[in-house]
Amino acid sequence: MTHILLLDDEANILTALRRLLRDEGWQVDTFTDAESAIDALQSTAYSVIVSDYKMPVMDGVTFLQFARQRQPDAIRLMLSGHGDRQSMINAINRAEIYRFLSKPWEEYEIQAAIRSAVDLYQVTLENRQLLDQVKRQNDLLRQREEELLRLEHDNPGITRVRRDQDGSIVINDVL
Amino acid sequence: MADTPSNMPEDLPPQELSARLQQANRQLHQSEKMAAIGQLAAGVAHEINNPVGYVYSNLQTLEHYLSDLFRLTDAVERADSLEDLHQIRKSIDYEFLRGDLEDLLAESREGIERVKTIIAAMKDFTHTEEEEFRYADLHRGIETTLNVVNNELKYRAQVVRDFGDLPEIRCIISQLNQVIMNLLVNAAHAIENTGTITIRTRHEGDHVTLEFEDTGKGIDPADLSRIFDPFFTTKPVGKGTGLGLSLSFNIIEKHHGQITAASTPGQGTLFRIRLPIEQPGAVSDE
Incomplete structure (x- = not known):
């Protein structure tokens, strides 16, 4: 199940976003304060985290920085009515966000951005799994090689035993 | 330094001087007011972008809801059986749509009310004509x-x-x-x-x-x-x-x-x- 976290101090923003994401089949969790969103980060692994920029108590950049520490794999997006340069710079440099979305938004912008964030998350995850698999298989290979080397060291020639078609050991008497 | 403009204050009679001072004062006052409003405008834009953001988004959702509902009402004419209508009704998740439509409209109205309040406040606040x-x-x-x-x-x-x-x-x-x-x-x-x-x-x-x-x-x-x-x-x-x-x-x-x-x-x-x-x-x- 793909989990999405949305944080904005304005509840109506959250319901409007939830409506846009209704048909995607994702589990969408919405929060109006950063504290409860942080609590949710302890218990649920999110694919995508979207936060408002300007909020009371904790701003969006601080929240996303925190989210990045907690769930570094989750893709972070920022949604803001503040199009000023400094807030964008902070969001990119400090929270390392994937997209900066502005209010008001177009339906397709939100859907496309979150969809591609979900894709990115899945590709990253898949990549990591494949990498793990390659590593595991490499380890296995190395172990086998080492075992062969050890056997050869203890019993020279043992790794070069030849068998014929019936599986019988061919002993070469020419030494 | 030597090229003193001919209309330097020293050359002017006191009444004229005081009129100029008053005018300068008015201009100063006006520019401070404009600066203050400019400073606020950025903040107000943010205040307005929030409600406009969700109202605009809700309108786009409303369009989809309506096209779903029209599918149902159009089908009343064409459907072969009641069963077909039930089928469409089920496929558009009619119960959800009905409930959410009410919320969507109420929230959007609230958003527009907020924009109205902000605009009215700005107008009330400046009262430029009133001196x-x-x-x-x-x-x-x-x-x-x-x-x-x-x-x-x-x-x-x-x-x-x-x-x-x-x-x-x-x-x-x-x-x-x-x-x-x-x-x-x-x-x-x-x-x-x-x-x-x-x-x-x-x-x-x-x-x-x-x-x-x-x-x-x-x-x-x-x-x-x-x-x-x-x-x-x-x-x-x-x-x-x-x-x-x-x-x-x-x-x-x-x-x-x-x-x-x-x-x-x-x-x-x-x-x-x-x-x-x-x-x-x-x-x-x-």
Whole structure:
């Protein structure tokens, strides 16, 4: 199940976003304060985290920085009515966000951005799994090689035993 | 240096000089007002972008909901059986749509109401056409101004209203609004993390008093005597014009009132404004 976290101090923003994401089949969790969103980060692994920029108590950049520490794999997006340069710079440099979305938004912008964030998350995850698999298989290979080397060291020639078609050991008497 | 313009003030008769001074003063006042409004505009844009954001988004959703509903109503004509209609009704998740449509409309209406309030407050606040003394309700002026500066305040301070019973006073309310705005914005800027701004209003005989008290960082005693001087500011370059309080002082003086400040560094600042209910010399007809 793909989990999405949305944080904005304005509840109506959250319901409007939830409506846009209704048909995607994702589990969408919405929060109006950063504290409860942080609590949710302890218990649920999110694919995508979207936060408002300007909020009371904790701003969006601080929240996303925190989210990045907690769930570094989750893709972070920022949604803001503040199009000023400094807030964008902070969001990119400090929270390392994937997209900066502005209010008001177009339906397709939100859907496309979150969809591609979900894709990115899945590709990253898949990549990591494949990498793990390659590593595991490499380890296995190395172990086998080492075992062969050890056997050869203890019993020279043992790794070069030849068998014929019936599986019988061919002993070469020419030494 | 030698090429002194022919119309240097020294050459002018006193009446002309004083007229010019008055004009310069008006221009200064106007430019401070514009600067203040410009500063606010960015904040107000954010205030408006939130409701506009979700109302706009909801309209796009509404379009989809309607096209779903039309699929159903159009099918009434064409459907072969009731079963088909039930099928469509089920496929569009009719129950959800119905419930959510109501919420969607209620929320969107709320959003538009908010935009309306902000615009009305901006208009109320500026009252550019009004330059005459009229009876006005100071509480309404305070509420209007709070609406305009809400964006500056809401992330920093809790506003406590300790309002007494105030009579309407004879004043130029747009100018007093500007004083109130200066004091509120200054109070918000003085608060470093979060704090409280208390607005107190009282009626005493033929005067009213307004107090604006914040729990901010306070004003250095050395600076306190200079805060009403033109161009005095402790804000970084570009952040403050240094004119806000000096013009506030002028406005209160013009209203035959007094504005004073008391401050304890580290604890906060209290601005007190005393205003007469009637202006001396004004005929109280209307």
